[in-house]
Amino acid sequence: MRTLTTRRLLLEPWQERHAPDLLRLATDIRVMRHIGTGVWTPGYAARRHVRALRHWADHGFGWRAVHDRADRSFLGLVSLIRPAGPVAGVPEPALEIGWWVAPHAWGRGIATEAASAVLAEAFGRLGAAAVVARFQVANTGSARVTAKLGLVPVAEAAGPDGEPMRICALTGAEYRRHRPAGDDPENPE
Ligand SMILES: CC(C)(COP(=O)(O)OP(=O)(O)OC[C@H]1O[C@@H](n2cnc3c(N)ncnc32)[C@H](O)[C@@H]1OP(=O)(O)O)[C@@H](O)C(=O)NCCC(=O)NCCS
Structure with missing residues (x-):
């Protein structure tokens, strides 16, 4: 399993030791404000942690823990998963970020910065034809x-409680067209 390195960050494949970090994030109302589930119970966080470990074992990619390169502190997570289903008009295979x-x-x-490196992984090592992101419209x-990464809106949808959601996508062709020459943030350690 490979860690991705960026200017300021280490992006480590999700590991057993990240369970308490996930629980801290998932029980923080500031983090979960725009997540359809709301804050997670400890039991649900534990199940999602196990699912994240299994995704790596099954697919060879998945959630990554974001650590500060300077002091190794945990800063968050960036996820890359197989979407629940195809998104109309988006080429397959697509991955969801x-x-x-x-x-703090x-x-x-x-x-x-973290998502840029994971986009490079998706379109490089993993050969994705597109990457999608979905988020509540209220999540400015x-x-x-999403916009800074070059993803563009492709669909509007409704979340579990009817909340307006937006789906954005970037194709591999568009990614390669706009990426500065020689810029490859994917840098395994
Ligand atoms: C959304 C989130 C990931 C952004 O993380 P971050 O490291 O602060 O993001 P960045 O600094 O790379 O970029 C944030 C951009 O959004 C802007 N922004 C952040 N909050 C904003 C707000 N409430 N209104 C408008 N713009 C906002 C910032 O100004 C910045 O844009 P800029 O570079 O043009 O100034 C973070 O707020 C978060 O974890 N939120 C809770 C979890 C979540 O909702 N995740 C997404 C689920 S789909």
């Missing part, structure tokens, strides 16, 4: 991260 950053680290470009921070 997501991000949760601990509130918001506003420093952490989500964008996520909308901004």
Whole structure:
């Protein structure tokens, strides 16, 4: 399993030791405000942790813990998973990206930096034809991260409680067209 390295971050494949980090994020109302489930119970967080470990074992990619390169502290997670189903108009195979950053680290470009490296992994090593992101329309921070990464809106949907959701996508062809020459943030350690 490979850790991705960016200018400020280490993106480690999800491991057993990240269970308490997930619980801390998933029980923080500031982090979960725009997540359809709301805050997670400890039992549900434990099940999702196990599912994240299994996704790596089954597929060779998945959630990554985001750590500060300088002091190794945990800053959040960036996820890359197989979407529940195809998204109309988006080429297959598509992968779905997501991000949760601990509130003390918001506003420093952490989500964008981590997600950029995971996009490179998706379109490089993993050969994805497209990457999608879905988030509540009210989640302006996520909308901004998505736009900075080059994903564009492709569909509107409703969440479990009818909340308006937006689905954005970037194809591999578009990614390669706009990526600066020689810029390859995928840098395994
Ligand atoms: C959304 C989130 C991941 C952003 O993390 P981050 O590391 O602060 O993101 P970045 O610094 O890379 O970029 C955030 C951008 O959104 C903007 N932004 C953040 N909050 C905003 C808000 N409430 N309204 C408008 N813009 C906002 C920032 O200004 C920045 O844009 P800029 O670079 O043009 O100034 C973080 O707030 C978070 O973890 N939220 C809770 C979990 C979550 O909702 N995850 C997404 C689930 S789909």
